[in-house]
Amino acid sequence: MTRAFETLQSTFGLTAFRDGQQAAIDKLLQGESVLTVFPTGGGKSLCYQLPALLIEGLTLVVSPLIALMQDQVAALHARGIAAARLDSSRSGDEVREIYRQLRSGELKLLYVAPERLQNSRFLALLQGLHIGMMAVDEAHCISEWGHNFRPDYLKLAQLARDIGVQRVLALTATATPSVAADICRQFAIPASNHIHTGFYRANLALAVTPCRDADKLPLLLRALQVAPGDASIVYVTLQQQAESLAAQLQGAGIRARAYHAGMKPEVRESIQNAFMAGEVSTVVATIAFGMGIDKADIRAVYHYNLPKSLENYMQEIGRAGRDGAASRCELFACPDDIRVLENFTYGDTPVPQHLDALIGHLLSLGNPFDIAVYDLSNQFDIRPLVINTVLTYLELEGVIAGTGPFYSTYQIRFELPQAQLLQGFDAARAEFLQRVFASGKQGRIWLTLDVTHAAEALGEPRERLLKALQYLEQQGSISTQVKGVRQQYRRLQTPDLAQLCGRLGQLFARREEQSLSRLRQVLDYAEDAHCLPAQLCGYFGDNLTEACGQCSSCLESGARSLPTLADAAMSAAQQRSIDSLIAEGQEALRHPRQLARFLCGLSSPATFRLRKHPAYGSLSAQPFQQVLEAVERRLGA
Template identity: 85%
Template sequence: MNAALQTLRSTFGLQAFREGQQAAIERLLNGESVLTVFPTGGGKSLCYQLPALLIDGLTLVVSPLIALMQDQVSALQARGIAAARLDSSRSAAEVRETYAQMRSGELKLLYVAPERLQNERFLSLLKGLRIGLLAVDEAHCISEWGHNFRPDYLKLAQLARDLQAQRVLALTATATPSVAEDICRQFGIPAQNHIHTGFYRPNLALAVRPCRDSEKLPLLLRALQAAPGEASIVYVTLQQQAEQVAAQLQSAGIRAWAYHAGMKPEVRESIQNAFMAGEADTVVATIAFGMGIDKADIRAVYHYNLPKSLENYMQEIGRAGRDGGASRCELFACPDDIRVLENFTYGDTPVPEHLDALIGHLLSLGQTFDIAVYDLSNHFDIRPLVINTVLTYLELEGVIAGTGPFYSTYQIRFELPQAQLLQGFDPARAEFLQRLFASGKQGRIWLTLDVTEAAEALGEPRERLLKALQYLESQGSISTQVKGVRQQYRRLQLPDLAELGARLGQLFVRREAQSLSRLQQVLDYAADTRCLPAQLCGYFGDELAEPCGQCSSCMDSGPRTLPDQADTPLSAAQQQSIEALIAEQQAALQHPRQLARFLCGLSSPATFRLRKHSAYGSLGAQPFQRVLEEVERRLGR
């Protein structure tokens, strides 16, 4: 640890470790695997950045947050540390340069998105290297019991074994005891190496404000006007709502901006930069905002809508007061918010018949096959994330094996006249290149080439075409752009399709029930008059020695009653609209669940083009299950 302390001071400019950091780093330097559960802003990243400089081999950091990767790599490079990242924003030339740095042993830290680990070429390169440390950020994503499950994370534990990683560091800010146990089991982390520093942050004053929807804006305005100029985040559920609330705040003289995933990347970046620079005081955002944002002086976080889980809530309020200064976290507790969140959950569960058809289709494609998730999503009316989950489970069960993604289409711009380019090759190679270019479709600037179709037309291996294009680009003779990503697989076995479909169907039903249960836990938290931090600590397996003394429960000992959830039976007009939609016999609305989702305003791949239909979302205020039961009754199901 003497070397670690010296590195802490000389390289990172810090004088002492924060709570939990030293214990984690010491065990990693001893060659042990570790799980760290630190609150948001608790210094998790140092736990792999510092050991990376002291252990042999490459430290591979898996993170789903591109913004975090960008910020951390830039900061490390500014300190003279050899760090790089591979994610969807990297160009082909940047990827090749990073690969060269990996081969030379120059890199100490490499950040990758989990999807990169499906690339066979990348994995082949990794297997030839010494992986001194595999760091898995947002490790709760590995657990099917977690609140933010990501299919690609499920394969990380096996990957750690395949790569013979010397040690693993799993990091998260939100792990319940069952999720922590699952992470430790999958990565082989000893129970004593589960290091958590407690979830209570005394500088955060938590409050629950029971209210109806119409009361939210006045509550928010009063709170923001009472602390003018302070940096605040307001979390909402829907993108449209972010725009509306931000506009209402602006009209009241507050420097507020909306932020959501539907905006263009450059617009989101400009808003984020304005907030970081203090040019915008308040950001009204969906949960897309805040991941990886390192702004220490956020003084307030408001939940205009209920969060979808206590884990999400803990993560989001954790963005307040990272500088240790007093900060407020207010939750506007309106039970009517639950309906929209419930409907999101129902929208992810696939129609059983569609799931069976998808599995049957995949296993009928032959011993080797490739697919585009987007195409499958549209054909079977299953959301892309669910398609990816199915593919991952088929891999984990040994039914298929992924061999990596590839791009189906290359756009080529010639930097030299074709005749001059061909002069540099012997006649046989020049003739091959001439045939290759002739198989594409020439536009004004770009030649568009479907590589798979070209390989078949030319009678050549696809790999030869790709090597030729890569060589020409490396020589500066052409520039390329790629699109149309497809995933390659090998079929390993043909199981009983009915049994497999039923088992995967039950998986999605169970996940739906878990998500609904988490929503109820949020309502229970809001209604419970016990100390709010004590409730949260208890949920995450921690214990607060005594009430905080500053939350709304501690400050107001009276009862807290949430408004009743609005519940209006289906009107005669609504029932008639269901009947009319059924009578239309829309091809994309043949199943009761498709009809119910459509009526509740839940878009799906097959119904995207119908979103302007008058019935779309017409029953959005009704519970999904009520609409589904009515549709099934009318269809005689």
């Protein structure tokens, strides 16, 4: 630890470790794996950046956040630390240079998205390197019991073993005891190496304000106008709502902007930069905003709509007051919000028959086989994330094994005349290249080549074509652009189809119930009159021995009650609209669950083109289960 203290001062310009950092770094330097559960802004990144400089070999950092990777790599470069990132924004030349730096041992830290670890060429490179540590950011995503499960994370523990990682550091701000135990089990982290610093932050004053939907805007305006220049985040559920609410705040003189995933990346970046610089005081955002934002002086976080879970809520309020100064976190508790959030959950659950058909289709393909996720999504009316989850579970069950993604289509631009290019090869190789080029479609500038079809037509392995194109590009003879990503798999066994479909069907049904249960926990939290920080700490397995004395529960006397849910009785006109839609006999709406999703305004791959239909979303104010039951009665299902 003497060297660690010296590095802390000389490289990072700090004089002391924060709570928990020293214990984590000490265990890592001893070669042990660690789980750190620190609050948002608690200094998790130093726990791998500092030991990476003292540990032999490469530190591989797995993160789902491109913005975070960009910011951290830029900061490390400013400190003279050899770091790089591999993500979807990198060009072919940049990727090749990073691969060269990896082979030469020049890099100390490499940041990657979890999807990059599905690339067989990249994995082959990693297996030839000495990887001293793998840091897994947002590690709660690895747990199927977590609130933000991501299929690619499930395979990280096995991958760490496959590529010979010496030690693992798992990092998260939101892990319940069961999720933390799951992370430790998967990465073989001893219970004694689960380091958490407590979830209570005394500078955050938490408030719950029961209200109806019509009350929210006046309440928010009143709160913002008390300190109109303070940096604030307002969280909403829907992208359209972010736009409309930001416009209303602007009309009231608030320097507000909307932010959501539907915006172009350059627009999102400009809004984020303006907020960081203080040119925008309030960002009205979906959950797309805030991940990786390192702004210390956010004075308030308002939840205009209910959060999806207490984990989401804890993560989002954690963006306030990182400078330690007093900050306010207010939740406008309107039970009517629960309808939209429940519907999102129901929209993610596949129709059981469609799920069975997808699994049967995958197991009927040749061996090896390749698929395009978006093609399957449209074919079986299942969202892409769910398709990826199915593929991941088939891998974990040992039914299939992924051999990596590849691009089906290459666009080739010749930097040399073809005749001159071919002169550099013997007759056999020149003839092969000539046949390859002839199998493509020449445009004004680019030759478009479907590699799989070309390989079949030429009777050659696809790998030979790819190696030839890669060699020509390395020589500067051609430039390429790629599109049409496909995933390739090998089938390892032929399981009992009915049993396999049954297990996966139960998995998705269980995940749906877990998501609905998390929504109910948010309402329970809002309605409970006990100290709010004590409730949150208890949920995450931490004990707050004394009430905070400053939250709305502590400052108010007596019970807190939320407004009752709006009457959800279905009118005769709404029931007739169901009958009318059924009578149309739309091919994409044959199953009761498809019809119910459509009526509740939940788009799916098969119904995307029907979104302008007058019935789309006509019953969005109704509970999904009530609409589903009404549809099933009419269909006799």
